[in-house]
Amino acid sequence: MGEFIWPVRVYYEDTDSGGVVYHANYLKFMERARSEWLRSLGFEQDALKNESGIIFAVRAISVDFRRPARFNQLLEVSARIGACGKASLSFEQHIRHNNELLCSGRVNIACLDAATLKAHPIPKHLLAQLSS
Amino acid sequence: MGEFIWPVRVYYEDTDSGGVVYHANYLKFMERARSEWLRSLGFEQDALKNESGIIFAVRAISVDFRRPARFNQLLEVSARIGACGKASLSFEQHIRHNNELLCSGRVNIACLDAATLKAHPIPKHLLAQLSS
Amino acid sequence: MGEFIWPVRVYYEDTDSGGVVYHANYLKFMERARSEWLRSLGFEQDALKNESGIIFAVRAISVDFRRPARFNQLLEVSARIGACGKASLSFEQHIRHNNELLCSGRVNIACLDAATLKAHPIPKHLLAQLSS
Amino acid sequence: MGEFIWPVRVYYEDTDSGGVVYHANYLKFMERARSEWLRSLGFEQDALKNESGIIFAVRAISVDFRRPARFNQLLEVSARIGACGKASLSFEQHIRHNNELLCSGRVNIACLDAATLKAHPIPKHLLAQLSS
Numbered sequence: 001m002g003e004f005i006w007p008v009r010v011y012y013e014d015t016d017s018g019g020v021v022y023h024a025n026y027l028k029f030m031e032r033a034r035s036e037w038l039r040s041l042g043f044e045q046d047a048l049k050n051e052s053g054i055i056f057a058v059r060a061i062s063v064d065f066r067r068p069a070r071f072n073q074l075l076e077v078s079a080r081i082g083a084c085g086k087a088s089l090s091f092e093q094h095i096r097h098n099n100e101l102l103c104s105g106r107v108n109i110a111c112l113d114a115a116t117l118k119a120h121p122i123p124k125h126l127l128a129q130l131s132s
Numbered sequence: 133m134g135e136f137i138w139p140v141r142v143y144y145e146d147t148d149s150g151g152v153v154y155h156a157n158y159l160k161f162m163e164r165a166r167s168e169w170l171r172s173l174g175f176e177q178d179a180l181k182n183e184s185g186i187i188f189a190v191r192a193i194s195v196d197f198r199r200p201a202r203f204n205q206l207l208e209v210s211a212r213i214g215a216c217g218k219a220s221l222s223f224e225q226h227i228r229h230n231n232e233l234l235c236s237g238r239v240n241i242a243c244l245d246a247a248t249l250k251a252h253p254i255p256k257h258l259l260a261q262l263s264s
Numbered sequence: 265m266g267e268f269i270w271p272v273r274v275y276y277e278d279t280d281s282g283g284v285v286y287h288a289n290y291l292k293f294m295e296r297a298r299s300e301w302l303r304s305l306g307f308e309q310d311a312l313k314n315e316s317g318i319i320f321a322v323r324a325i326s327v328d329f330r331r332p333a334r335f336n337q338l339l340e341v342s343a344r345i346g347a348c349g350k351a352s353l354s355f356e357q358h359i360r361h362n363n364e365l366l367c368s369g370r371v372n373i374a375c376l377d378a379a380t381l382k383a384h385p386i387p388k389h390l391l392a393q394l395s396s
Numbered sequence: 397m398g399e400f401i402w403p404v405r406v407y408y409e410d411t412d413s414g415g416v417v418y419h420a421n422y423l424k425f426m427e428r429a430r431s432e433w434l435r436s437l438g439f440e441q442d443a444l445k446n447e448s449g450i451i452f453a454v455r456a457i458s459v460d461f462r463r464p465a466r467f468n469q470l471l472e473v474s475a476r477i478g479a480c481g482k483a484s485l486s487f488e489q490h491i492r493h494n495n496e497l498l499c500s501g502r503v504n505i506a507c508l509d510a511a512t513l514k515a516h517p518i519p520k521h522l523l524a525q526l527s528s
């Protein structure tokens with residue numbers, strides 16, 4: 001599958017007194033891109049929870065912060081599937097500004113039973129799209 | 133009842149690129165003080181939910197931001213009950229640094245049924261303490 | 265001037281364990297709408313700071329939280345100027361979902377000298393647009 | 397050097413509608429522990445910036461999220477230096493609840509010139525303490 005791109009504007013809420021985006025907030029930007037990628041495939045997470053009883057949870061992250069993003073910049077946040085198991089996914093994600101790479105990360109996601117928070121197979125109709 | 137004081141340290145997470153605490157984050161500080169005031173009276177909010185089936189929700193706020201708080205400052209956040217109804221509470225709260233008033237607010241809280249999110253009377257054993 | 269509308273999607277980052285949007289985060293949504301309204305008039309806040317030496321700061325807020333917003337909803341956040349002084353502005357703002365009013369607020373904004381954080385007149389070319 | 401422990405209470409602000417602490421917020425908890433560890437050694441970050449012209453910035457993180465933390469829990473967040481270079485540090489950090497490991501991470505920190513945001517040697521009086 002190709003790379004999905006989601007634009008994210010930097011507001012004051014995202015910055016810190018160092019004058020740049022606060023490091024933990026890049027993780028929020030990456031999640032927004034993953035959510036919008038899933039929506040672009042036709043899957044709404046509230047429907048997946050209500051109808052299939054599953055939620056997605058972040059299991060591990062590894063992020064390099066190369067250059068700072070700043071207030072008011074319009075960033076491009078990418079999401080691409082790196083690997084896909086029966087009940088897990090990994091994403092490669094990049095954050096760029098004017099084609100300059102600011103931040104890159106690998107994010108491992110688990111598919112969980114929404115009630116028990118235990119591992120649950122990714123629904124087949126979703127898995128079929130992910131593998132295509 | 134007297135004024136309850138809770139110390140809050142300002143970390144990078146709380147600031148913005150204006151060099152000061154981001155305005156919405158003062159509301160988090162005020163909630164921390166309300167939570168710790170309730171704990172100081174012997175009430176844990178997770179127990180109130182599990183045993184009495186209630187949660188508290190913010191219904192209205194009115195806040196004046198007078199002077200900015202800055203990175204690394206140790207703030208004093210106060211909470212004092214202004215009024216107490218059957219299913220609602222209002223708090224007067226102040227945030228100070230070195231005795232200088234930075235921010236003051238009035239926060240109206242509703243007691244809700246945790247399942248339906250509809251108004252629910254404050255449990256009697258809690259109300260008795262609030263009125264004493 | 266008319267009402268400006270900005271769409272905001274609710275992500276996990278915005279919610280709390282009560283299952284709804286965390287109350288302080290509505291203030292972030294309102295600021296996003298004010299920023300985008302200003303951009304729609306042709307003003308970028310980083311340019312206003314660098315070229316005119318001013319920033320805008322929230323001086324006071326008054327917000328009613330009527331109904332909760334939930335994960336994955338697409339909200340409409342409005343901004344409309346209520347009053348405009350030499351160095352201050354006030355906004356009337358509403359947050360709606362499917363035309364249902366969830367939250368309404370009044371936000372008072374001060375125009376500040378970016379270096380001293382003291383009151384500074386709103387630049388004339390901006391004031392002219394606000395008054396039109 | 398030994399392991400430094402800092403207590404962190406989970407408030408609503410930290411949780412999400414999955415009922416657990418939002419993943420990016422563990423990074424905030426880890427930073428609080430690093431800041432308090434530095435303070436426990438006698439170093440205030442605002443003084444380091446004003447007097448030595450340096451700030452610390454997160455360069456890379458790698459975090460495993462093993463079990464969720466929940467509303468109202470009192471967590472223990474640890475910080476221990478794993479390696480120390482001329483202008484960089486790496487931390488091993490763990491988050492536990494009732495001695496159960498919830499989350500572990502490695503955080504690489506760069507010492508930067510506060511004005512240029514370029515690498516800057518760690519001040520000698522600080523480095524001496526870190527190496528002892």
